[in-house]
Amino acid sequence: MKKKILIISGGISKERKISLETGNQVSKELKKNGYKVKICEPNYNLTNIIKDFKPNCVFNALHGQFGEDGYIQSILENIGVPYTHSGIIASAQAMDKEISKKIFIKNKILTPKYIKYCFDKSKFELNKLIKKKLGFPVVIKPINEGSSVNVFICNSSNINNKLKILRIYKKILIEQFIPGREIQAAILGKNKLGAIELKPKRKFYDYKAKYNSKAKTEHIIPVNLTKKKYNELMSISLKAHNLLGCRGVTRSDFKYYNNKFYLLEINTQPGMTKLSLVPEISAYKGINFINLIKLILKDASTNK
Numbered sequence: 467m468k469k470k471i472l473i474i475s476g477g478i479s480k481e482r483k484i485s486l487e488t489g490n491q492v493s494k495e496l497k498k499n500g501y502k503v504k505i506c507e508p509n510y511n512l513t514n515i516i517k518d519f520k521p522n523c524v525f526n527a528l529h530g531q532f533g534e535d536g537y538i539q540s541i542l543e544n545i546g547v548p549y550t551h552s553g554i555i556a557s558a559q560a561m562d563k564e565i566s567k568k569i570f571i572k573n574k575i576l577t578p579k580y581i582k583y584c585f586d587k588s589k590f591e592l593n594k595l596i597k598k599k600l601g602f603p604v605v606i607k608p609i610n611e612g613s614s615v616n617v618f619i620c621n622s623s624n625i626n627n628k629l630k631i632l633r634i635y636k637k638i639l640i641e642q643f644i645p646g647r648e649i650q651a652a653i654l655g656k657n658k659l660g661a662i663e664l665k666p667k668r669k670f671y672d673y674k675a676k677y678n679s680k681a682k683t684e685h686i687i688p689v690n691l692t693k694k695k696y697n698e699l700m701s702i703s704l705k706a707h708n709l710l711g712c713r714g715v716t717r718s719d720f721k722y723y724n725n726k727f728y729l730l731e732i733n734t735q736p737g738m739t740k741l742s743l744v745p746e747i748s749a750y751k752g753i754n755f756i757n758l759i760k761l762i763l764k765d766a767s768t769n770k
């Protein structure tokens with residue numbers, strides 16, 4: 467009998483569009499390879515859809531809030547159906563950049579210095595604190611967003627304007643700006659999948675640099691690192707993946723400066739369109755798109 471896979475994509479996060487693309491492309495590939503596939507949204511109907519369709523596995527193609535942060539995972543856990551990628555706690559910890567940074571620091575993984583800011587200080591006080599603790603420029607970012615949404619590099623003259631945009635969040639991170647190279651590394655299960663370097667033509671690897679083909683970020687694979695440094699990068703990624711209790715595939719985002727890797731974050735639901743970074747890293751290793759999807763499904767089923 468054909469294996470049945472339910473793909474959940476879309477959702478209400480700011481990364482809805484990318485999630486729908488991931489869902490469609492994974493669906494096409496699975497259908498081409500003999501699977502019975504259904505795609506649905508993470509709405510009130512989800513439980514009934516799962517009961518009726520009886521999937522062998524749920525492929526979680528969601529990104530961002532409610533899809534990558536433990537919420538949908540807790541629903542799927544409750545239903546008792548195998549699902550791809552990380553579970554409740556790992557997802558929640560990885561989605562919260564403050565919590566994950568605390569875990570990295572405690573376990574001696576280098577991450578940019580930061581201040582948590584709750585819009586509770588005067589401009590004057592905040593500027594003083596930044597100068598004392600971080601120094602300008604800084605990067606301001608939401609704690610639980612993705613795709614570089616509302617991430618800004620700021621100096622003392624434009625920080626107040628940019629902070630206004632982030633007022634929609636209760637708390638944000640203000641990080642030390644790390645210059646240097648942009649490198650990302652992927653882990654699948656307990657295996658080091660590989661790494662890629664991104665050379666954005668824009669000021670940094672922002673939303674447009676990630677998704678707008680005209681912004682043309684250069685992808686470099688294999689990454690130009692010595693074997694020793696490459697091994698160090700992959701070991702940090704695997705360590706972070708394990709520390710947070712992740713499963714399935716994850717992608718860790720780094721800045722590489724002065725021979726040091728600074729871990730920015732770990733993504734538990736990395737993009738999975740054919741043009742996304744994890745499929746590109748995987749293809750370089752000789753694992754094509756369908757085989758990558760199959761490995762992710764296998765990981766989900768064996769971890770249940």
Ligand SMILES: Nc1ncnc2c1ncn2[C@@H]1O[C@H](COP(=O)(O)OP(=O)(O)O)[C@@H](O)[C@H]1O
Pocket residue numbers: 578605607611612613614615617641642643644645648670671672719721730731
């Ligand atoms: N501390 C930092 N120093 C330099 N660049 C940063 C820093 N934090 C983020 N960036 C830039 O912003 C991008 C997005 O930041 P990241 O923390 O990975 O958030 P997101 O979850 O939105 O991807 C990074 O890939 C990098 O280009």
Ligand SMILES: [Mg+2]
Pocket residue numbers: 613614719730731
């Ligand atoms: Mg990132």
